[in-house]
Amino acid sequence: MKEGYVQSARHGGIHYVEAGSGKPLVLLHSNGASALQYRFTLDEFAKTWRVIAMDMPGHGDSDPITHHYSIEMYAESVVDLLDGLKIERAAVAGDSVGGSICIALARDHASRTQPVVISECPLRAEKDWLATWPRIEASYSDPTQSMDEVKARLREATPDILARWNIDRRKAGAWAMIDVMRAMREFDAIGALKKFKGPATVIIGAKGNALSNRAAYEEAVGKSNIAVLEGCGHFPMLDDPALFVREVNRLLAGATK
Numbered sequence: 001m002k003e004g005y006v007q008s009a010r011h012g013g014i015h016y017v018e019a020g021s022g023k024p025l026v027l028l029h030s031n032g033a034s035a036l037q038y039r040f041t042l043d044e045f046a047k048t049w050r051v052i053a054m055d056m057p058g059h060g061d062s063d064p065i066t067h068h069y070s071i072e073m074y075a076e077s078v079v080d081l082l083d084g085l086k087i088e089r090a091a092v093a094g095d096s097v098g099g100s101i102c103i104a105l106a107r108d109h110a111s112r113t114q115p116v117v118i119s120e121c122p123l124r125a126e127k128d129w130l131a132t133w134p135r136i137e138a139s140y141s142d143p144t145q146s147m148d149e150v151k152a153r154l155r156e157a158t159p160d161i162l163a164r165w166n167i168d169r170r171k172a173g174a175w176a177m178i179d180v181m182r183a184m185r186e187f188d189a190i191g192a193l194k195k196f197k198g199p200a201t202v203i204i205g206a207k208g209n210a211l212s213n214r215a216a217y218e219e220a221v222g223k224s225n226i227a228v229l230e231g232c233g234h235f236p237m238l239d240d241p242a243l244f245v246r247e248v249n250r251l252l253a254g255a256t257k
Contacts, residue, residue, distance in 0.1 A: 006081050045249075059171065071097075078105060106200045110196070115255035122209040147162050
């Protein structure tokens with residue numbers, strides 16, 4: 001694994017790690033995480049792809065954000081990363097907010113990013129966001145979480161996972177993490193799903209946040225482009241890294257518009 005930076009005029013320094021060779025696959029992490037959320041999958045992905053895991057702006061070792069970012073702006077940062085690495089087109093897989101970014105990429109930048117894998121991205125109406133907002137603020141206003149809090153979200157939480165989890169959340173900070181949730185709340189993901197210009201696929205954790213949206217995703221991308229991962233929750237790359245890699249590879253190989 002090696003790491004580097006791309007300097008973007010719009011988004012500052014964008015940090016990434018990469019491994020392998022071949023066609024490029026970009027991995028987008030969830031809110032409050034970093035490229036290292038995929039550390040258990042990189043070696044396996046590298047057998048097939050030139051796999052590139054990026055730190056989204058305001059996270060990891062990318063430059064901090066100093067104002068509100070929209071999902072569309074995060075999508076622009078992915079395109080700027082590709083420009084900086086002189087990559088014409090790449091497959092992209094993203095989890096949670098990374099999935100929202102993949103939806104925006106499939107709508108606005110399909111010539112550069114296809115196919116996409118939308119992993120564990122909940123589709124909430126405004127009333128649902130309003131109902132869950134107090135829990136969201138409570139979850140992200142304190143970056144450091146306890147082992148019990150992390151265990152509640154993962155199949156198995158180890159001391160190593162807890163340490164990385166909290167390092168990444170502290171690097172992002174409370175304001176940036178809550179701002180990401182604001183971006184997801186403002187983004188019309190359901191409307192964007194109807195405006196895809198390229199092939200898209202979906203991963204849903206059988207114990208995750210997006211299971212209730214399965215019908216909407218089936219309507220948008222087709223049943224054959226969806227995988228439900230048994231035993232996985234909102235973070236399948238941590239719950240079952242081998243299964244996540246296998247299903248991402250399968251979906252990308254068979255992606256249809």
